[in-house]
Amino acid sequence: MASVKTSELARFADDVVGRPNFLGSALGKIWAIATLTFRESVRKKVFVVLLLFAIVVISSSVSLPATDARSQFKVMESWCLRSITFFGVLIALFLSATSIPDDIEERKIFTVVTKPVSRAQYLLGKLLGFSLVLATFLVGMGTLSVGYLRWMDRSLFPGGSELLLARDVREPTWFEVLHKASTPGALGFRVGEGLPDVCWLRYARENQARWSFPFTDLDSFPDDTEAEITMAVEGPYGSSVNTIVVQFLGPDPKLIYAPEPYPQVRYNRPTVVSFDIRRLMRATTPAIDLSELKRPSRFLLRLKEGREPVARFLADTLPPEWRSELDAYGGAEPPPPTLTNTVLLLLNYALERPDLYEPARFDGLPLSASTRQWIAAKPQKEDLAYLNRRLLEKAFPEDLERSRPAIGVLDVVINQRVPQGSIGVSRTSVVLREAPVPFGFERNFFVSLLLSFAQFYIVLSLTLFFSARLSGPVSIFLGFFVYLTGSMADFLRSSLTVVQSTIQAGGGVAEGGHVHHDPDDISLPLLKVSQFVVELVLKAIPDLGRFDVSEPLLRGTLIPFERITGELSYAALYCTVAIAAGWAAVNSRELK
Amino acid sequence: MEAVIRAVDLTKDFTDFWGRPKNRALDRLNLEVHPGEVFGLLGPNGSGKTTSMKLFLGLLYPSSGHAFILGRDPTDIDAKQHIGFLPEESYLYRFLNAEETLDFYGRLFNLPRKVRQRRTEELLRLVGLYDVRKRRLREYSKGMARRIGFAQALINDPQLVILDEPTSGLDPIVSRQLKDLIADLRQRGKTILMSSHLLADIEDVCDRIAILHLGILRKVGTVKELLKVAELQQITVKNLSPEAKAELEQVVARAGATVTSIENPSETLENLFLKTIRESQGGQRQDLGAR
Numbered sequence: 045m046a047s048v049k050t051s052e053l054a055r056f057a058d059d060v061v062g063r064p065n066f067l068g069s070a071l072g073k074i075w076a077i078a079t080l081t082f083r084e085s086v087r088k089k090v091f092v093v094l095l096l097f098a099i100v101v102i103s104s105s106v107s108l109p110a111t112d113a114r115s116q117f118k119v120m121e122s123w124c125l126r127s128i129t130f131f132g133v134l135i136a137l138f139l140s141a142t143s144i145p146d147d148i149e150e151r152k153i154f155t156v157v158t159k160p161v162s163r164a165q166y167l168l169g170k171l172l173g174f175s176l177v178l179a180t181f182l183v184g185m186g187t188l189s190v191g192y193l194r195w196m197d198r199s200l201f202p203g204g205s206e207l208l209l210a211r212d213v214r215e216p217t218w219f220e221v222l223h224k225a226s227t228p229g230a231l232g233f234r235v236g237e238g239l240p241d242v243c244w245l246r247y248a249r250e251n252q253a254r255w256s257f258p259f260t261d262l263d264s265f266p267d268d269t270e271a272e273i274t275m276a277v278e279g280p281y282g283s284s285v286n287t288i289v290v291q292f293l294g295p296d297p298k299l300i301y302a303p304e305p306y307p308q309v310r311y312n313r314p315t316v317v318s319f320d321i322r323r324l325m326r327a328t329t330p331a332i333d334l335s336e337l338k339r340p341s342r343f344l345l346r347l348k349e350g351r352e353p354v355a356r357f358l359a360d361t362l363p364p365e366w367r368s369e370l371d372a373y374g375g376a377e378p379p380p381p382t383l384t385n386t387v388l389l390l391l392n393y394a395l396e397r398p399d400l401y402e403p404a405r406f407d408g409l410p411l412s413a414s415t416r417q418w419i420a421a422k423p424q425k426e427d428l429a430y431l432n433r434r435l436l437e438k439a440f441p442e443d444l445e446r447s448r449p450a451i452g453v454l455d456v457v458i459n460q461r462v463p464q465g466s467i468g469v470s471r472t473s474v475v476l477r478e479a480p481v482p483f484g485f486e487r488n489f490f491v492s493l494l495l496s497f498a499q500f501y502i503v504l505s506l507t508l509f510f511s512a513r514l515s516g517p518v519s520i521f522l523g524f525f526v527y528l529t530g531s532m533a534d535f536l537r538s539s540l541t542v543v544q545s546t547i548q549a550g551g552g553v554a555e556g557g558h559v560h561h562d563p564d565d566i567s568l569p570l571l572k573v574s575q576f577v578v579e580l581v582l583k584a585i586p587d588l589g590r591f592d593v594s595e596p597l598l599r600g601t602l603i604p605f606e607r608i609t610g611e612l613s614y615a616a617l618y619c620t621v622a623i624a625a626g627w628a629a630v631n632s633r634e635l636k
Numbered sequence: 637m638e639a640v641i642r643a644v645d646l647t648k649d650f651t652d653f654w655g656r657p658k659n660r661a662l663d664r665l666n667l668e669v670h671p672g673e674v675f676g677l678l679g680p681n682g683s684g685k686t687t688s689m690k691l692f693l694g695l696l697y698p699s700s701g702h703a704f705i706l707g708r709d710p711t712d713i714d715a716k717q718h719i720g721f722l723p724e725e726s727y728l729y730r731f732l733n734a735e736e737t738l739d740f741y742g743r744l745f746n747l748p749r750k751v752r753q754r755r756t757e758e759l760l761r762l763v764g765l766y767d768v769r770k771r772r773l774r775e776y777s778k779g780m781a782r783r784i785g786f787a788q789a790l791i792n793d794p795q796l797v798i799l800d801e802p803t804s805g806l807d808p809i810v811s812r813q814l815k816d817l818i819a820d821l822r823q824r825g826k827t828i829l830m831s832s833h834l835l836a837d838i839e840d841v842c843d844r845i846a847i848l849h850l851g852i853l854r855k856v857g858t859v860k861e862l863l864k865v866a867e868l869q870q871i872t873v874k875n876l877s878p879e880a881k882a883e884l885e886q887v888v889a890r891a892g893a894t895v896t897s898i899e900n901p902s903e904t905l906e907n908l909f910l911k912t913i914r915e916s917q918g919g920q921r922q923d924l925g926a927r
Contacts, residue, residue: 069746076743080729087731154723155788158693159744160716635695636650 073161074169081143081173090138095181098131102189106196113200117207120196122594124189125489129496132181133527136504139174141519144511144630153635163630171508171623178500186493190486210484211477213601216456218256219471221245242276245458245467253467254457255474270477271456272599276468330429332391332436336445340384341377343443347387348373353405354439358390391436391444395429400436409438477601484602491603492593498615499591503527505622506586512629529581530588536578543575586618638707640796640827641669641692645701648687648851661687663851664701669829674822676842676859677831684851685831686724689800692829693721706796717745720794722785724801730774734765734784737773741788759787762817778805786814797821799830803837815841 085091105123108116147153156166197208221243245253337343348370350356362370366386373383394400401419411419415434423431437444456474458467481487507523514522529536591611596603646665649657662684669675677685690696691703694710708715728737735756742752760766763783768776773784782805789797802818803811818828818841832838838845839859847855876884885895 072746073744076740080732080740084729084731150727151723151725152728154695154721155726155728155741155785156744157695158716158719158721158723159741159792160713161744162713634697635690 070162070165073165074172077156077161077166077169078172078176081170082176084143085139085173085177088139088142090142091135091177094131094135094138098127098185099188101127101131102185102192114207117193117197117200118598121193121207122598124193125492125496125594125597128182128185128189128493129499131185132178132496132500133503135181136174136178136500137507137520137523137527139177140170140504140507141511141523142516143170143174144508145514145516145519148635157635164627167508167512167623167627167630171505174504174508175501178497178504182493182497186490190489207600208485209480209600210488210597210602211480211600213596213599214257214476214478216255216257216471216474218258219254221253221469242468242470245469252457252459253469253473254455255471256455257476271474272477273456273458273474275458275473278466278468330395330426330433332388332395332433332444334384334388337384337388337391338443338445340387341375341379343440344370344373344379344383344387345375346440346443347390352439353407354436357400357405358394361393362386362390394436395432397432398428400432406435406439411438475601480600481602485600488593488597488603491608492597495591495593495608495611498612499588502530502586502588502615502618502622505619505626509622509626509629512626512633526585527588530586532589533582533585533587534589536582540575540578540582543571543578546571587614590614638671639668639704640671640706641667641675641829642704643667643688643692643701644703646688646691646698646703647700648684648691648696649699661851662691665853667846667853667856669827671827672822672825673843674818674828674830674841676838676845677829677848678833678835678838678845679831679848680833682850683848685833685848686800687851688848689721689798689829689831693719693798717792718795720789720792720797722789722797722799722802724804726785727781728773728784728788731772733770733772734760734787735769737784738787738791741791745792747792755791755793759790762790763787764813779807779810782806783810786817794826796827796829799828801832802830803832803834811837 102124105120105127108119108123144153147156153166157163194208201207243253334340346352346355347359350359359367359370369383369386373379378384415431415438418431418434437446458469503523503526506526507519510522511519593603593607643665646662646667647660648662649660652658665684665688667688677688679685687696691698692705692710694705694712697711703710706715706718729740732740738756738759739752742755747755757766760769763786765780765783765787768780773781776784782802786799786802789799799818802814806814815837818830821828822841822843830838830842842859844856844858846853888895
């Protein structure tokens, strides 16, 4: 200690030590604590043990029992996600519960908070450090799992399966169950209104169910749109819940997937279930008015030049005097009103002409398969006007506005044809699945991990709050309690309604205007107490069930953006409150 | 000149779980530590030394009374820019090595990287841990841990250094060197507040001391004032024969005084030990010798 004298030590100028504590310097300190916390956490044995255990558990999913390869794969998928979430929560719990008590126990905190570091900075540094640990864990395990699932997918389904996909999903706005004898729509339920969770279609009774999907544009359903139909089938073969996927917008609906036990399921065949898919497309009116012509002058010039076959066809139908007026037009802005009116008449006249469509005339224009089907159907009268309007829109996409909100409806209908069986359906039984999004599965998987992260963070900030005042083991216990009850919030809520109805019903028998209570029945006050306790717990405990997005993930549907932002802001709000409480607890804590 | 540390009726009660006062750790302490002095808090274990230091550092909050440090409230984090603190039995972060440890504490002051590096090297040389700077703190002996603790307290070149039992658990050489270092810091105009239950430590380095017992300040003053015992004199002679000794006792008795003890004077044990070690090293190594 004597080899260097303190007098030889470089003296710090006051510009180095003693700078005002502005935001940037606060961030530097927080970051220093965060990186230290990260290193400390990674070195903890608990962390390593949990990490190894998580890897073992995830890879053990191969041996899970399942009936067929598809369901086995789905089980593996959900197993991966759930074990990552579970172990992530455990890691969050252990790290956050032990960190501050350890610091206090080993008096390391004394050397930190006696430096120019506020307790808020200390707490934020800890939180940031844990976030780094959890983010590393999630990204690492997520990448491993996705890779593992992709690999399993390839080995289970040589040639690739369609399981690791994600697409946008459209839910029906109308659902109805039709009685055979009654007028259509008599038993209709609008989606979202109170209706039984499961409606049973019985043979010879309510034997038809219909789901309607409104749309404004036929092109919004590409040809590979699929309908996914989930239903419970009870029949002579036993009962099960089946998912059937039908691709229907091609020239002919095609059954993509039906589970093994029900090979009889066919579309359009009266075996067990039949599908009847109808498409209707109606603009409010096919007529074109001036406001729908984007730039009349440009359109007039196009007609005059007549380069495109459709433009030539239209111009050729003009009477000679109008034609010469068009030829005299030089592009003046605005065009003469007489000329504009002429063109409007011309267009609306074209709507009624059955000879507008000719393969050569529309050659090279992007007509969708549905439009071609429509042409092939040779519609008449009003239907023809709608078709021609559509064709004109295709021919002049820059000049002609698209039809205003159309009343397009796509119906999926299920007919019950099982003589001794029933089919259980609900309003959410049918969804339309659009074309798969590239890397949609990966996106979904990481979104669900992001939501898991939000979930971890709630547990973490609460546990950190507990650990600011309590010992490590107690904080772990409390944090775990919060996690369990938070995950069961839905269950608790439903049990509450049961309790409530019991209280109402068990209030005694009304006799002659007054309610008679059984004096020996002590269960009623007990129930009331338990109801009160459960209500209290539900108010304080975070609802963690909402972060569970395994359902869309397993269904292969994109997790909606609103869902992500919704759950994240819920988590942000909850965490802010918990962190503020943690800060208050740390700040008021005396370090003995 | 304004006091570096000031306590005004500073009182601390520890309470039990229900908030009822359990015991009074510090009772109406009034104290001033002046700039540039080495101030010692002396007292047996549990006398309130650590409690008062923690109150000065804002680790504990007073039950009543006030504490001021560098003219500010102890919870003011700006005051801590100029304070260094060595807690009693601190383990620091055991997975870091010495260099990383000092770098971390430097970052808590937002020292630029260059300054941190230079400062770390200087401090490691100062406390004799430069050769083991890459070793994890978990492998350190207690003495080495204490020294790295001392180094982290000096990372910001503090004006005020607070040392809680700086010499506890240290062997006499390190203890001596540490005391030299304290004297050296004092030379540079630093103010030092240290606590100890070892009289020798305090006696060697402190300008003024305060003796605490059961949370109450018993005595404050300079060491000389406090150690002077007026009615005792010590005579040290060489080669005293038993006859001469008997004669001397008679002379003393005649003067109306009593001989309380006649014995061979001893150096303090610490001094003897130090001398021996220095001789065996032949003056080669002056640092603490950790390898």
